[in-house]
Amino acid sequence: MQETSLVVVLMSNGPGEIATWVRPLAEKLHSKLLMRPRNAAATSLRLVLVPCPNATGHEMNAAKKWKQFEQITPAKSFWKLLISPQSFGPWPSKGIVVFLGGDQFWSVLLSARLGYRHITYAEWIARWPQWNDRIAAMSSKVKDRLPKRFKKRCTIVGDLMADLNNLAKNEEPLPPGKWVALMPGSKTAKLCVGVPFLIEVADHLAKLLPECRFLLPVAPTTSLEEITYFISSQNPIADKYYSSIKSIKEAETKSPWRRLITKEGTEIHLQENPPAHNLLSQCDIALTTVGANTAELGALGVPMIVVVPTQHLTVMQAWDGFLGILGRIPGLRWCIGFLLSAWRLKNKGFLAWPNISAGRLIVPEKVGKIFPNEIAQEAADWLKAPNRLKGQKEDLQSLRGMPGAVEAMSKEVIDLLQKELKKKQVSKLKK
Numbered sequence: 418m419q420e421t422s423l424v425v426v427l428m429s430n431g432p433g434e435i436a437t438w439v440r441p442l443a444e445k446l447h448s449k450l451l452m453r454p455r456n457a458a459a460t461s462l463r464l465v466l467v468p469c470p471n472a473t474g475h476e477m478n479a480a481k482k483w484k485q486f487e488q489i490t491p492a493k494s495f496w497k498l499l500i501s502p503q504s505f506g507p508w509p510s511k512g513i514v515v516f517l518g519g520d521q522f523w524s525v526l527l528s529a530r531l532g533y534r535h536i537t538y539a540e541w542i543a544r545w546p547q548w549n550d551r552i553a554a555m556s557s558k559v560k561d562r563l564p565k566r567f568k569k570r571c572t573i574v575g576d577l578m579a580d581l582n583n584l585a586k587n588e589e590p591l592p593p594g595k596w597v598a599l600m601p602g603s604k605t606a607k608l609c610v611g612v613p614f615l616i617e618v619a620d621h622l623a624k625l626l627p628e629c630r631f632l633l634p635v636a637p638t639t640s641l642e643e644i645t646y647f648i649s650s651q652n653p654i655a656d657k658y659y660s661s662i663k664s665i666k667e668a669e670t671k672s673p674w675r676r677l678i679t680k681e682g683t684e685i686h687l688q689e690n691p692p693a694h695n696l697l698s699q700c701d702i703a704l705t706t707v708g709a710n711t712a713e714l715g716a717l718g719v720p721m722i723v724v725v726p727t728q729h730l731t732v733m734q735a736w737d738g739f740l741g742i743l744g745r746i747p748g749l750r751w752c753i754g755f756l757l758s759a760w761r762l763k764n765k766g767f768l769a770w771p772n773i774s775a776g777r778l779i780v781p782e783k784v785g786k787i788f789p790n791e792i793a794q795e796a797a798d799w800l801k802a803p804n805r806l807k808g809q810k811e812d813l814q815s816l817r818g819m820p821g822a823v824e825a826m827s828k829e830v831i832d833l834l835q836k837e838l839k840k841k842q843v844s845k846l847k848k
Contacts, residue, residue: 433709434518
């Protein structure tokens with residue numbers, strides 16, 4: 418590995434964060450600086466993934482495809498990195514750690530271990546301001562919650578997801594029709610329910626509205642093979658649903674994407690080159706599970722229906738944080754998963770990010786013992802009422818911050834990087 422003078426380390430956790438926060442910021446930094454691996458430069462851009470119950474385990478492979486990082490450390494190696502950084506190659510004496518998802522304390526630990534400066538992107542709260550060199554806040558609410566002595570460290574950069582709509586340029590228009598996005602999630606606990614459920618919804622909806630066309634964006638941390646696995650008899654949940662895949666059609670001139678053909682004859686177009694923001698932004702409505710999907714769709718201004726079929730609570734252990742860890746304890750998985758999921762649904766309040774952000778119901782949340790034919794009928798009702806769709810779209814757009822957060826965040830990183838470089842040069846002069 419070439420000798421490095423400075424390093425920028427981006428830290429993140431799950432598929433939503435690396436796709437919507439890490440990737441755009443990394444791209445912006447490369448456009449403004451000469452950084453390795455894209456240039457033979459003295460500054461290196463690296464990615465460190467952290468332990469998280471919401472991760473899929475495929476984040477490293479997804480990030481490799483972007484060719485943005487000289488080095489990627491997988492989450493399973495995080496503790497080894499903390500104990501013995503040198504086992505992962507040379508680390509320069511000066512650098513910056515940028516928190517972009519997960520537990521904020523992990524980035525505090527790593528920056529302290531490496532002796533680097535530290536920036537936290539705080540979406541809702543900055544938990545360790547005393548150990549942050551800088552805080553890049555999503556909104557003024559984050560700054561307002563800081564103790565007075567730490568407010569000067571905080572800059573409001575805005576919502577990193579607000580830039581998604583600007584990145585989704587409609588250079589590739591969808592063919593005519595009422596387009597419905599199917600978003601079953603990216604984690605096993607969601608896919609095992611979401612895939613068979615939503616494919617059956619598509620079969621019902623195709624009968625109710627034959628003009629409907631379906632798009633399934635394959636998440637960067639999953640694959641077509643996983644999608645087909647979860648709709649097959651190998652997935653016990655799939656036995657609860659009648660839909661199945663009859664065949665897979667390859668891309669052709671009139672259809673640039675591969676297609677799943679159900680046994681009912683429904684065509685589901687696959688977008689396998691993430692991110693799918695361009696195509697998603699053109700969809701009339703999306704049917705989605707809970708999670709980062711809802712924030713992403715909200716940022717794109719795509720009307721949605723959020724579905725949580727609670728008849729499968731015993732396998733839906735994709736909750737966040739400590740609850741998610743408890744729900745995976747071997748031997749107690751069934752009991753704890755059921756109790757935690759039931760408690761969470763009863764006490765959590767809103768589940769979709771637009772509703773959480775607004776503090777009121779913006780997008781419908783269908784939670785309970787729900788069935789594909791019911792969701793298909795609700796989706797059909799929305800699609801038959803363009804004014805309702807327009808109203809939800811406007812509500813979603815009103816929640817979005819002003820674009821420019823990625824640019825502002827990159828300026829914070831570069832400013833701190835330049836200060837480190839000057840300090841390094843002064844140190845050399847003194848010697």
